Amino acid sequence: MESSLLAQAETVIARARTGDPEALGALYRAFESPVYNLARRICRTSEDAEDVLQETFFEVCRSIGRYREEGSLWGWIRTIAASKALMRIRRNKYRDTDELNDQVMGRRQEDSHLRMDLEAALERLSETSRAVVWLHDVEGYTHDEIGAMMGKTASFSKSQLARAHSRLRQWLGEEVA
Amino acid sequence: MNHLSMESLLSLREPGREPGTATAQEHLHQCPQCQAELERLHQRVARLKALPALRPGRDRWPETAARYRAERARRRTRLAGFTGLGGLAAAASVALVLSLGRPTPSADPTTEQLQEAMVRSQALETALGAYNPDGRVLDGRTARMAQELEDRIARVDRELEATELLRQQARDQELLRLWRERVGLLDALVDVHVTRASNAGL
Numbered sequence: 001m002e003s004s005l006l007a008q009a010e011t012v013i014a015r016a017r018t019g020d021p022e023a024l025g026a027l028y029r030a031f032e033s034p035v036y037n038l039a040r041r042i043c044r045t046s047e048d049a050e051d052v053l054q055e056t057f058f059e060v061c062r063s064i065g066r067y068r069e070e071g072s073l074w075g076w077i078r079t080i081a082a083s084k085a086l087m088r089i090r091r092n093k094y095r096d097t098d099e100l101n102d103q104v105m106g107r108r109q110e111d112s113h114l115r116m117d118l119e120a121a122l123e124r125l126s127e128t129s130r131a132v133v134w135l136h137d138v139e140g141y142t143h144d145e146i147g148a149m150m151g152k153t154a155s156f157s158k159s160q161l162a163r164a165h166s167r168l169r170q171w172l173g174e175e176v177a
Numbered sequence: 178m179n180h181l182s183m184e185s186l187l188s189l190r191e192p193g194r195e196p197g198t199a200t201a202q203e204h205l206h207q208c209p210q211c212q213a214e215l216e217r218l219h220q221r222v223a224r225l226k227a228l229p230a231l232r233p234g235r236d237r238w239p240e241t242a243a244r245y246r247a248e249r250a251r252r253r254t255r256l257a258g259f260t261g262l263g264g265l266a267a268a269a270s271v272a273l274v275l276s277l278g279r280p281t282p283s284a285d286p287t288t289e290q291l292q293e294a295m296v297r298s299q300a301l302e303t304a305l306g307a308y309n310p311d312g313r314v315l316d317g318r319t320a321r322m323a324q325e326l327e328d329r330i331a332r333v334d335r336e337l338e339a340t341e342l343l344r345q346q347a348r349d350q351e352l353l354r355l356w357r358e359r360v361g362l363l364d365a366l367v368d369v370h371v372t373r374a375s376n377a378g379l
Contacts, residue, residue: 021242021246024245028241032233037230037231041228050233050237053233057241058245061242066320118221118224119228137222137226138222158187159184161187162183162184162187163183168221169217
């Protein structure tokens, strides 16, 4: 969050609630980067992430009147962004398997010999696994929260995370000797 | 020796939050390989957190703001449309009253019911206007319900306009059906805004 906005957050939020375009624009500028980063880490393409960014702020503009200030503004916006990103990957589900990517890319046989960097390995995970890794390990959501956002159980989130870490370990060449 | 699974290691990572079993803790304590694996897990997560922030390639605010402005304008137009159709209903009611005042061979029950529906619709719109729903804060569920009802009312309004193309008898029946539907939807909308009923059963 930009420090200038932090200093006058209450005023900006109050103005944004009345639909003031300048205040809504200030909110966008303050949170554009973290929202895009979260969306891009979850979604497969930058186009999808940009769409999520737009969807998120459209929702923020429509719903800022309903923000109760019970948690942080970033926490509220982040939950909207995570939901929009998960909605996007649900729409893209047909391509959401590591196995499919492996077959298409013909790399399965080479896995044990590859040492990928973390960015590439993260990118290679299925969208669902990547979303769970990012939301749990980086954003700090619990398995219960992730399960609820995905319309699944906490166990689903846990097993996705374990599967994702096993694959990351393999792709990063971190196998224990 | 069976080493800890990834799921067990993940549970052990956050004692208290994701409690591992005592057996797993005991194994970890005695197994250098699992200790190394847990350490790698910690490092991997630390590296994930340290990945550089990605930024959008282009500014999406102008599009977002334009879309929001368009939606606000559409919403205002729709609410103004309610009032406009309210006026239409009033005018139509007067015409119907005048028509009913004339001696006719047999009073048409459809006409009376139609008038009744129009008057009710007008009363509900007045109630809704007095409540000023646009100036109020709604929770997400209520807002979605209101939005859906407004969309359905807008659809009925379009159908009402289209009845002009029908023949007289068919038109009266269709008008009655549509005005009744409109009254039902307005009733639900007033209910959503005023009582914020959570179980309108959409």
